[in-house]
Amino acid sequence: EMEANTFSMLKLDRFLADANWTMTEEAIKIDYPYKFDIEEVSQIVRTLKCPDCNAEISYETTPQQISDILEEARLRL
Known part of the structure; x- marks a missing residue:
């Protein structure tokens, strides 16, 4: 949730208006590394x-x- 809030704030930044947001969303996804099945x-x-x-x-x-x-x-x- 915190990542989503931060990401939505970055979308409102006028200097980042021309960023490719779909690619950025895919690039910042981080899975929890310590999760065990x-x-x-x-x-x-x-x-x-x-x-x-x-x-x-x-x-x-x-x-x-x-x-x-x-x-x-x-x-x-």
Whole structure:
């Protein structure tokens, strides 16, 4: 919303009147770089090492666990 307000103010500037605004709108689009998809995060397989027998155990998180973890991280920030 803030980007849209700033962009609309720039459109009113008389020195920028001849700018190509459609190209400018496409050029300034920035996606959120830290957004994770649930599928992308769920593909991460963690391995745990048993302290007693030193066996490697693979641990996969469920989508519900991932969303809980992300929500807790968001609240802590």
